[in-house]
Amino acid sequence: MPARKAVVLLSGGLDSATTLAIAVAAGFEPYALSFRYGQRHAVELDAAAEVARRLGAIQHVVAEIDLRAFGGSALTADIAVPKGRSIEEMGTGIPVTYVPARNTIFLSYALGWAEVLGAADIFIGVNALDYSGYPDCRPEFIAAFENLARLATRAGTEDEIPFQIHTPLISLSKAEIIQRGAALGVDFSITRSCYDPGADGEACGECDSCQLRLKGFRVNGMRDPARYMER
């Protein structure tokens, strides 16, 4: 059977790198998709390109979109990224780093590209456990998008394979994701997770994303190979 094409959303972080490795291990031909959306942590796009190359993506596209026009998030607008929150605090409410409708927009683009490629599979590294409280990371959101995808597209109106949204990390802890990625040979030193990195791409170590990542390595008794700011 020939390999099936899949579109894999790739941010350049640890989760999406592991997701790409999982898609490859499952025998898919991966087409990696990243976004330049005015994020303050644009250094992650260099990481995404490197991850795509190392893990053998057939193609890597960076779509230019502008979410800043709408404002509303610490990741794109002039709002401070919170630092030093406890992991318990992260679980309560939706943080200011939430980008309105971001995963909906990202999945919509993935769907468009999948349709053009003739791919019926989309991979996204969302996680509902160590997930920092974003509504568009929940399993019920993904199920709703899958339903939408089947209705939205040319394929959905004909008798083709229905679209499937793969979320291999959705019920894993950060520590389990790291184990999984490590087992598949992901080089975490090239991944970037920080919401507010320094000029040379070094991670702050204090935002929600850094803290969750550091805890994941710690729980596994591993050292995070990413570069962090001196403190």
Add this chain to the structure above:
Amino acid sequence: MPARKAVVLLSGGLDSATTLAIAVAAGFEPYALSFRYGQRHAVELDAAAEVARRLGAIQHVVAEIDLRAFGGSALTADIAVPKGRSIEEMGTGIPVTYVPARNTIFLSYALGWAEVLGAADIFIGVNALDYSGYPDCRPEFIAAFENLARLATRAGTEDEIPFQIHTPLISLSKAEIIQRGAALGVDFSITRSCYDPGADGEACGECDSCQLRLKGFRVNGMRDPARYMER
């Protein structure tokens, strides 16, 4: 009761202009959203700005997105726009002017902006009758997006008003849409529907969109005030 904010998708065509007029007549404060997506008929964006101004939109945003990266449609890529198809032919299959996942992407942006504005209402001028065969114009697609919107967002996780996708034109014929717009005072001379306009914005008169429009006016015994190419 204060007016409720609504995001209205505005292409600059006859349908979306009528949809905006309907939102205004229903008492909403309209925020108009258009897209520059590499369409060959970018002249419609000037029309959208003029329509937004005349119908009293509070704000008009043109989001820059790039659907050309994926290719795949006569509206964005180097594929000829079909001309002179009969209206019966249009009803069969999905035409090459179909842009993959376009309405999914447009609605996703509308959702993001609505969330930032604190709006719970989105208007889109899709039409399932004289609709040229696009899968993402069907009522079941809209229902699926509404379901998604309620799950995707901050509002959806709290006890706020659920998102509503308004499709006031969905079951109207083109002739009925024109009647409705005319009754609400829409100046159709400033709207643009052509998929393949001339350099000065004049309509070709032969693409699917022009033909559906011309027929709509004809059925009403009206003259289309838009400018057409000399033939």
